[in-house]
Amino acid sequence: MNRAKKHHPLVDTKKPNLLEETYPYSLPPLIRFKGPVVEYIDGKTVEFDFGAVKDRNILISDTTFRDGQQARPPYTIDQMVHIYDLMSRLGGPNGVIRQTEFFLYTKNDRETLERCRALGHEYPECTGWIRALKGDFRLVKEAGLKETGMLTSCSDYHIFHKLKFRSRAECMDTYCEVVEAAFEEGVRPRCHLEDLTRADIDGFVLPFVERLMEMSSQVPEELSAKIRLCDTMGFGISYPGAELPRSIPKLIYKLNQECGVPSDRLEWHGHNDFHKVHTNGGTAWLYGCDFVNTTLFGFGERTGNPPLESAIFEYIALKGDLCGINTMVITELADYMRSIGLPIPDNYPFVGRSFNTTRAGIHADGLRRDEQIYNIFDTEKLLARPPRVAITDKSGTDGVVHWVNEFFGLKGEDRINKIKIHKLARWVIDQYDEHGRLTAISDQELEAKVKELMPEYWAKYKGSQK
């Protein structure tokens, strides 16, 4: 058995320590840092100050209408305009959701862009997305956009096997010609380093980005190239010590500190093939990438992208403040998306129908005593979604009484106690014990039973309703 190395005496108290500096409840739990983080890069110790993120101008960018649409049937123009409008309200006046990108190839693409811009919102700024073809800049120019993303795939999988270049030099020259064309058209290029986490970093990526920075130094600042780090297959790793090309810390360090790409021109674009997408985005912010690229509810190619709404809560947690964000719009967006046929799983964080619904009676008892025990933050205040209890055979009388009080909207001293709901609790138990039911009981069924078994309460609290 290991001998204890340090003694930890009990700090006895009669007053609970609820750690409210981290768990304010009125906000999502805050992410607080203490001391530097160390990464070994090329044999050197490099320190990162994560705490500085509070004062950095980190931002969210969006690709719901580009990558997000590659995972589903196309949105109609009206749907996209409405989503854009809601997204603008969500990001707030400080433009936390700073940009969103649009396809430019079809008449519908261009009409969507025009109608979104006609709304007159300052944010999200509209940007384009094109192939790395000189001719495509005509579309950007005609649309009057100041910035466009362009594919500059950087792994040898793409360079040789997809794009069929004969050499890396030929590939780099071709990309740089297109970047030059963007500069000439007065359009800022955002170079999407596709398949970065499977690329030869020293052999291609860094030389290419160095050349981009050299070219950018010859043009006005507002045209200088941005770099999007595309983790196309979701291979990126957040752990300190991981090797290139999968290491997010090392990738960002090399582009930021060795190639000199400023943080405000670095953007992370992830995919969720290994369930790492949200944390990888947050990691990119912390190591020096100012932009994290997202899609609403994570919808995107294959397994999707960093969910925009999760990035919003990560942002608030890192900043310790709402920063003008209107989180209530997240619920509106989810309702709207459901209404147009986008499936959102019931257990999906923040917006799924059951994301803050407990089924266990013991948890329902905790909710009854103090909702903070089993609710992640004030979900009613931030998302218009109070914590709920779903009724099954595991709910117990605590679950049933919580459901009844929530249904009648009763709080504090007005709450009905367990004794008064005994007939309803009995009916619930009998559904399973006597009738062999295997499914949860719906709200509609419970409402009908409350009316039947608790008529005096129904008359008191729902009397004006039929």
Place this chain on the structure above:
Amino acid sequence: MATVEERVKAVTAQVLKLDPNEIKLEDSFTADLGAESVQSIELVAMFEEEFGIEMEEDAALSVETVGKAVEFIAQVCKEQGVVTDDR
């Protein structure tokens, strides 16, 4: 008029589907008489109805034995001015 004890045993027997003659004052509602969670609630509700009283939820549910329930209910009846045959 039946005593508090007789009435408590009668309600207990009815809710838990037992013979009232087999219920003893020292019996635990859960360990000896097999009351499950919802039946504990039903017992308290039925006692309230039988005696015409209102009991504090946590206090009532913390009563463990039949004898303690008799004492507790008698006390509540007294506090709420409900006449029983045990005066």
